[in-house]
Amino acid sequence: MKFTTLPNTDIKVSKICLGTMTWGEQNTEAEGHEQIEFALEKGVNFLDTAEMYSIPGKAETQGSTEKIIGTWFKKSGKREDVILTSKVVGPGNSMEHIRDNLGFSKEAITDALHKSLKRLQTDYIDLYQLHWPERNTNFFGKLGYEHDEEEKWEENFQEVLETLNEFVKEGKIRQVGLSNETPYGLSRFLEESRKHDLPKMITIQNPYNLLNRKDEIGLTEILHRENVGLFPYSPLGMGTLSGKHLDGIQENSRLGLFPQYKRYSNEHAVKATIAYAEIAKKYNLNFAQMSLAFVNTRPFVSSNIIGATSIKQLEENIGSIEVKLSEEVLEEINKVHEAYPNPAP
Template identity: 60%
Template sequence: MRYKELPGTEIEVSKICLGSMTWGQQNTQDEGFAQMDMALDMGVNFIDTAEMYSVPGRPETQGSTETIIGNWFAERNNRDKVILATKIAGPSPTFKHIRPNLGFSADALEDALHKSLTRLQTDYIDLYQLHWPERAVNIFGVRDYNHKPNARWEDNIGEILDRLEVHVKSGKIRHIAVSNETPFGLMRYMEEHRKGKLKIVSTQNAYSLLQRRDEIGLSEVLQMEDIGYLAYSPLAFGVLSGKYLNGAMPAGARVTLFPNYNRYNGEGSLAATQAYKDIAEKHGLSLTQMALAFVNDRPFMTSNIIGATSLEQLKENIESIEIQLSEEVIREINEVHSRMPNPAA
């Protein structure tokens, strides 16, 4: 395993982070325990979750993933071996079952943090992330930003940081971060930091061979402002394993079970996936490991959040850290990207 400092902290996180959102629906608690055991044995020290998990979000399973992780901590007595990240949900008409006070008000933060700590059976969160912004942005399958001048959002970034600082000072949160953020959002947080407020240490965004748009503007912000980057969906809901090519819908696979998870299954994405698969086969690589190795080694990457529903998948995903792509492979990947840039929204 390789490790990298979470910027502005003394925390070393594994370059592979274990994602957890299938535990509680696609995976049982025992399977979640087995995945965490294997990941820890293979050098992974970083686990990411969220109050809304497992997915898809449903009232009867909300919080189930944090509960599974908390039960694992209690049974294994190993909280000190893990860098734990979780997220508080932003406003959404879809997820009102999570809490009646969705968003980042003082009451919402107090409520969400208390419930996450209880489910996780811990006294502190290493990295507490705002799952998505309170303002309207182009995320979750929306490619273009559609500005709405009359949208109900007043800039409250400074106030949010003040509210989070209360919990940092109490010891319940070590460091703060965001997720699904834009260059504008990151720079607003940095503007407040320059006024003396807490600094966000990372953002967690979708990034893969099919979704490289953060290279265009966000990557400069990350590197110039020393902000970490955590990539989620590096296999694009499993599409970059190649298992959905030629119309295949494998039994038990995420897109098969949940057809609305289709943002990476468009014609353009599948054509690009086939082109990347051809490169991998030409060079004796599995498409999965090539796709993950590409993400692992981006210059702005702090940690790559992988997920799996079986131990076989998990082992292959973690072992991608051992693969160094050649200059020829990178060149061929970028040639496909030039022809079919960001085919997924």
């Protein structure tokens, strides 16, 4: 395993992070525990979760993933062996089952954090992230920003950081970060942290893969210049970039079970996937590992969030850390990207 240090901290994490959002939906508690143990054996020390998991979000399973991690902590006594992240949800339709007070008010964050700590059976979270912005912006499959003149949101970057700072001082969270955020949002949080000596957002968790490199357009310059790390999620595009859907959506796969997730199935995304698969075949590379290795080796990536529903998948995904891509492979990947830029934002 390879390791990195989270920006502006002394927290050492594996370059592969174990994503957990299927636990409680596609995976049982026993399977979640098995995945943690297997990942630890392979050198992974980093777990990512959220208060709304498992996914897709619904009342019957909300918080189930944190509970599964919590029972593993209690059973194993290995809380100190793991770097743990979780997230607080922003506002959204059909999210009322999570809490009555959605968003990032002091009341909402306080409620969310304490409920997460209880489910996780721990006294602290190493990295606490805002799951998505409160304001209307271009996230979840939308490339272009469209301004909403009717928007009710009022700027509150300083207030949010002040709330988080209280929990940092109390020792309930160690560091703070963002998720599904834009260059504007990250920049504003960084500005307020400097201006008022408040905690810095050290990471941002966004979708990033061969079919979605949109963050290279504006965000990655900020990451480099401000020393902020990227946690890519969906590095395989919900399994698309393993090649398993090239002959049709697999029945028991995530895309088969939840057809509402269509962002990786449009015409241009399919054509790009076929082209990337040909590169893997040409150079005798495992397609999934090639896709992950590309993400692993980007200089702005702190840790790559992988997910799996089986130990076999998990072993293959973790194994991508040992895969090196030649300059020839990278050149061919970039040619495909130029032909089909960001077909699955």
